[in-house]
Amino acid sequence: xxxxxxxxxxxxxxxxxxxxxxxxxxxxxxxxxxxxxxxxxxxxxxxxxxxxxxxxxxxxxxxxxxxxxxxxxxxxxxxxx
Numbered sequence: 001x002x003x004x005x006x007x008x009x010x011x012x013x014x015x016x017x018x019x020x021x022x023x024x025x026x027x028x029x030x031x032x033x034x035x036x037x038x039x040x041x042x043x044x045x046x047x048x049x050x051x052x053x054x055x056x057x058x059x060x061x062x063x064x065x066x067x068x069x070x071x072x073x074x075x076x077x078x079x080x081x
Contacts, residue, residue, distance in 0.1 A: 042071060 005013075018025050049064050051057075 045071070 045067050049067070052061075052064060
């Protein structure tokens with residue numbers, strides 16, 4: 001019969017495999033945090049953009065156009081690969 005391990009035991013065993021690559025693991029977690037922050041900022045920027053258009057606040061159009069260009073030039077369009 002197969003040896004049953006607890007979920008925690010399996011998780012700790014899998015984490016032991018990353019010890020030689022701990023720096024890459026930490027770097028990837030940091031990268032995911034940056035990505036999550038930029039996604040939140042992009043959603044907030046889009047909210048401001050839509051509200052400015054709806055309310056006719058065209059004095060911010062320079063900032064909105066700059067943000068729009070930055071967003072698309074940065075390659076952050078949800079395209080994977």
